[in-house]
Amino acid sequence: MSLVRATVRRDLLLAARNPGEWANPLMFFLMVAALFPMAVDPNPEFLAKIAGGVIWVAALLATLLSLDSLYRADVEDGSLEQWLASGESLYAMSLGKALVHWCISGLPLTLMSPLLGVMLHLPEEAYFALFISLAVGTPVLSLLGAVGAALTASLRSGGLLLALLILPLYVPVLIFAASAVYHAGIGMAYNGQVAMLGAMLALALALTPFAAGAALKLNLSR
Amino acid sequence: MTPQQGAQQTLLSASDLYCERDDRVLFEGLALSITDGELIQLAGPNGAGKTTLLRLLAGLNRDFEGQLLWHDVPLMTVYPEYAGNRLYMGHLSAVKKSLTALENLRWLTAQDRPSEKQLWEALEHVALAGYEHTPCLQLSAGQQRRVALARLKISRAPLWILDEPFTALDKDGVSWLEGELQAHVSNGGAVIITSHHALEGIPGLRRLELGGVV
Numbered sequence: 001m002s003l004v005r006a007t008v009r010r011d012l013l014l015a016a017r018n019p020g021e022w023a024n025p026l027m028f029f030l031m032v033a034a035l036f037p038m039a040v041d042p043n044p045e046f047l048a049k050i051a052g053g054v055i056w057v058a059a060l061l062a063t064l065l066s067l068d069s070l071y072r073a074d075v076e077d078g079s080l081e082q083w084l085a086s087g088e089s090l091y092a093m094s095l096g097k098a099l100v101h102w103c104i105s106g107l108p109l110t111l112m113s114p115l116l117g118v119m120l121h122l123p124e125e126a127y128f129a130l131f132i133s134l135a136v137g138t139p140v141l142s143l144l145g146a147v148g149a150a151l152t153a154s155l156r157s158g159g160l161l162l163a164l165l166i167l168p169l170y171v172p173v174l175i176f177a178a179s180a181v182y183h184a185g186i187g188m189a190y191n192g193q194v195a196m197l198g199a200m201l202a203l204a205l206a207l208t209p210f211a212a213g214a215a216l217k218l219n220l221s222r
Numbered sequence: 223m224t225p226q227q228g229a230q231q232t233l234l235s236a237s238d239l240y241c242e243r244d245d246r247v248l249f250e251g252l253a254l255s256i257t258d259g260e261l262i263q264l265a266g267p268n269g270a271g272k273t274t275l276l277r278l279l280a281g282l283n284r285d286f287e288g289q290l291l292w293h294d295v296p297l298m299t300v301y302p303e304y305a306g307n308r309l310y311m312g313h314l315s316a317v318k319k320s321l322t323a324l325e326n327l328r329w330l331t332a333q334d335r336p337s338e339k340q341l342w343e344a345l346e347h348v349a350l351a352g353y354e355h356t357p358c359l360q361l362s363a364g365q366q367r368r369v370a371l372a373r374l375k376i377s378r379a380p381l382w383i384l385d386e387p388f389t390a391l392d393k394d395g396v397s398w399l400e401g402e403l404q405a406h407v408s409n410g411g412a413v414i415i416t417s418h419h420a421l422e423g424i425p426g427l428r429r430l431e432l433g434g435v436v
Contacts, residue, residue, distance in 0.1 A: 013325060086305055087304070221283060
């Protein structure tokens with residue numbers, strides 16, 4: 001476990017040294033929300049209806065943007081080889097990597113979402129739903145995305161392939177999360193959708209690190 | 223003490239190894255065993271399969287036929303134990319450019335749980351005293367290699383598997399590393415190394431020539 005802990009610590013340190021890594025997706029997130037009202041009908045009633053969906057699509061794409069580099073640097077500089085050589089559980093390793101990824105992508109997105117809500121005239125009743133759906137949904141995005149990043153880690157330009165592999169898996173998260181925000185906005189119950197997101201998170205926590213670990217092994221067994 | 227206990231122990235043995243890459247046979251029927259106090263240098267021209275063999279012996283590459291034994295037990299069944307007892311350094315040094323020498327070494331040696339003092343001493347050993355807090359970006363290729371090599375001072379693993387460790391080292395670095403290899407071997411450790419560097423005067427040195435005839 002010592003190497004897992006050291007890797008989490010090192011990755012957080014790396015993120016602190018290279019702020020571009022996590023700031024770029026965040027800027028992207030902000031820009032989508034800033035530009036959207038200019039391109040469509042800026043009427044608050046119209047924006048209130050689509051706000052939840054727009055914020056969620058932006059969050060999803062911002063996550064995708066930051067995924068590409070998740071494992072690439074580790075493959076290129078030999079860190080991944082050292083993990084494999086360490087004999088430590090790849091499950092714990094990939095789980096650690098995905099959690100670090102969430103801390104530097106999903107977590108800031110979640111914390112910033114109320115601001116975007118204001119920009120898009122999100123109905124007051126929907127703020128909590130937006131926040132909770134992002135808090136539960138973005139870790140799922142990180143965990144699923146880590147599998148795709150692991151599969152495409154040794155490809156030089158795996159970005160497009162990564163998107164093709166991962167987007168279909170993101171769709172259920174998007175549907176339930178956006179629907180939770182929408183229903184909260186019109187004053188209906190949304191706990192069913194959030195429960196579904198929670199179930200997806202539990203499933204992703206349990207299973208995706210296995211898949212990511214196996215994919216990483218494939219990268220190196222040549 | 224019975225003579226048996228005093229006898230050298232076979233750490234790692236391989237028999238009947240067969241490996242091909244891209245329809246080209248790299249080696250077949252290859253047998254190798256290493257006991258404590260031995261240093262095996264794999265030699266051969268570029269593309270002869272030295273790194274492939276090394277990765278295979280390190281347990282990283284599982285795409286081969288043949289048998290690998292660690293203390294007479296199939297290696298893959300005791301892989302975590304084996305991993306704790308052998309140090310593998312590939313030709314990629316796993317040094318992150320934006321982290322300092324100390325931070326890099328801390329990660330590289332995380333499994334050995336060294337104290338801060340040990341880390342500082344190890345860096346001093348590889349002539350990087352004063353560079354502890356310098357980002358590796360600002361270090362030369364040779365100095366980055368030294369950061370990676372500093373873990374040899376910290377590791378307690380009896381078996382070292384090193385892939386071209388002399389790359390980018392200057393004269394002092396080369397003689398330091400030769401001294402480290404010699405000390406490790408005479409302390410009962412074992413080393414498997416690929417290098418084009420002529421290793422001389424190390425007791426227990428054996429050379430294994432890999433084919434390379436294409």
